[in-house]
Amino acid sequence: MTDMTEGYTTADGRRIGPVLMDLRNITLRFGGVEAIKNISFDIREGEIRAIIGPNGAGKSSMLNVISGFYHPQEGEVWFRGRKRPPMKPYEVARQGIARTFQNIALFEGMSVLDNIMTGRLTLMKTGMLSQAVWWGRAQREEVAHREKVERIIDFLEIQSIRKTPVGRLPYGLKKRVELARALAAEPKLLLLDEPMAGMNVEEKEDMCRFILDVNDEFGTTIALIEHDMGVVMDLSDRVVVMDYGKKIGDGTPDEIRNNQDVIDAYLGVSHD
Ligand SMILES: Nc1ncnc2c1ncn2[C@@H]1O[C@H](COP(=O)(O)OP(=O)(O)OP(=O)(O)O)[C@@H](O)[C@H]1O
Numbered sequence: 001m002t003d004m005t006e007g008y009t010t011a012d013g014r015r016i017g018p019v020l021m022d023l024r025n026i027t028l029r030f031g032g033v034e035a036i037k038n039i040s041f042d043i044r045e046g047e048i049r050a051i052i053g054p055n056g057a058g059k060s061s062m063l064n065v066i067s068g069f070y071h072p073q074e075g076e077v078w079f080r081g082r083k084r085p086p087m088k089p090y091e092v093a094r095q096g097i098a099r100t101f102q103n104i105a106l107f108e109g110m111s112v113l114d115n116i117m118t119g120r121l122t123l124m125k126t127g128m129l130s131q132a133v134w135w136g137r138a139q140r141e142e143v144a145h146r147e148k149v150e151r152i153i154d155f156l157e158i159q160s161i162r163k164t165p166v167g168r169l170p171y172g173l174k175k176r177v178e179l180a181r182a183l184a185a186e187p188k189l190l191l192l193d194e195p196m197a198g199m200n201v202e203e204k205e206d207m208c209r210f211i212l213d214v215n216d217e218f219g220t221t222i223a224l225i226e227h228d229m230g231v232v233m234d235l236s237d238r239v240v241v242m243d244y245g246k247k248i249g250d251g252t253p254d255e256i257r258n259n260q261d262v263i264d265a266y267l268g269v270s271h272d
Helices: 059-066 089-094 112-118 128-133 135-155 171-184 201-218 229-235 253-257 260-267
Strands: 019-030 033-044 048-052 074-079 097-100 189-193 221-225 238-243 246-251
Touching (some): 019 059, 033 221, 048 229, 089 097, 097 171, 171 189, 201 229, 229 253, 238 260, 253 260
Parallel strands (some): 048 221
Antiparallel strands (some): 019 033
């Protein structure tokens, strides 16, 4: 049943594809601090992959390596079967990797719609100059972008706030707009940095449902950092556990729940 190159079907019938991103022996240092110590793991097409661990374990640093914000001193990043040379975050975005941030990073004075449109910037072919000289093409492109964005707005059920400035929205809705903006880039791999942080129970339930629906409907592969263990165990196909920059566990939620190293380092203690 498990074919490591082509993918496999999980016990509950989820189809997991071949490896999309392969992180090989990644080491990342900040001066004398080794934030990531020789870690390897992969992310498969179609899966929801969680990265968990105590504060300071190196989770955000790892997400920043994946998004191209940090360049590891050692190790290799493979994406879609190719070794990725060091590149700028916008180049990584163009390759099909989008992200949301731990602290919301939206334009507060701009409407929901305009914020989501900024997510499509990496996909836009016509720049300002060609818009001036070749207006028809630019206009057609704009219409096509708007159609994609409207679909995402419908999907995430935010039609009623599409004209509202983001600054006026409650926290949970801002997080949903951030998700919408990341989705607007039509990513192959979506990185979510603590998508439930600061949310109440109802907002968390909504966000969980949207993450599952995005994965299901758009086939988007998702890697997320999350502290809420209930959420992690419910959502994820596989979980990587980090502690002091090292990988101490990697497997299905059930395997992680029963991993003694993980229980000792993380699950046995409160982490809210
Ligand atoms: N830009 C930086 N410069 C120096 N040290 C850093 C930097 N970013 C992270 N670190 C250090 O690297 C280690 C890992 O930090 P990181 O933020 O990746 O952990 P984390 O698991 O995401 O923590 P949290 O759950 O608190 O967000 C910590 O010791 C941190 O102080």
